Amino acid sequence: MKLKGILDYDCTNYKKPTLTLMFPTCTFKCDWVNSARVCQNSSLVNEPDVEITKEKIWELYEGNPLTQGFCFQGLEPFDSIVDLYEIIDFIRIEKKCNDDIVIYTGYERDECKEDIEKLKKYPNIIIKWGRFIMN
Numbered sequence: 439m440k441l442k443g444i445l446d447y448d449c450t451n452y453k454k455p456t457l458t459l460m461f462p463t464c465t466f467k468c469d470w471v472n473s474a475r476v477c478q479n480s481s482l483v484n485e486p487d488v489e490i491t492k493e494k495i496w497e498l499y500e501g502n503p504l505t506q507g508f509c510f511q512g513l514e515p516f517d518s519i520v521d522l523y524e525i526i527d528f529i530r531i532e533k534k535c536n537d538d539i540v541i542y543t544g545y546e547r548d549e550c551k552e553d554i555e556k557l558k559k560y561p562n563i564i565i566k567w568g569r570f571i572m573n
């Protein structure tokens with residue numbers, strides 16, 4: 439899958455240490471056109487993409503005894519929906535791992551009704567909804 443980056447030990451995004459994936463695209467719905475400053479991930483936009491397999495992501499997670507969950511964040515995880523489902527399914531079904539999965543999205547709940555229904559089959563998915571609002 440394509441990403442902007444990966445942190446194999448991240449203590450800044452969740453109450454537990456996570457392995458964090460930075461998704462590669464966004465439609466910049468938080469008003470990027472009018473002012474670059476309203477996208478909190480603007481520094482990532484021009485970073486090169488990296489390719490990584492779900493097996494390698496799992497290897498990094500399993501190999502770190504300190505991490506206790508996964509964080510999926512910006513740019514925008516829901517704009518890479520095929521990869522998002524694939525990695526969640528791999529963790530939950532193939533690896534039988536129910537550790538916390540936290541998704542930070544700039545979408546509102548009512549913009550993702552179909553995706554919410556699909557994600558409901560997996561336990562323990564935590565989603566932080568809504569546009570980034572400065573201050």
Ligand code: SF4
Pocket residue numbers: 464465466467468469470476477478479480512513514543544545569570
């Ligand atoms: S959803 Fe995230 S990456 Fe997209 S415009 Fe908003 S802050 Fe930036």
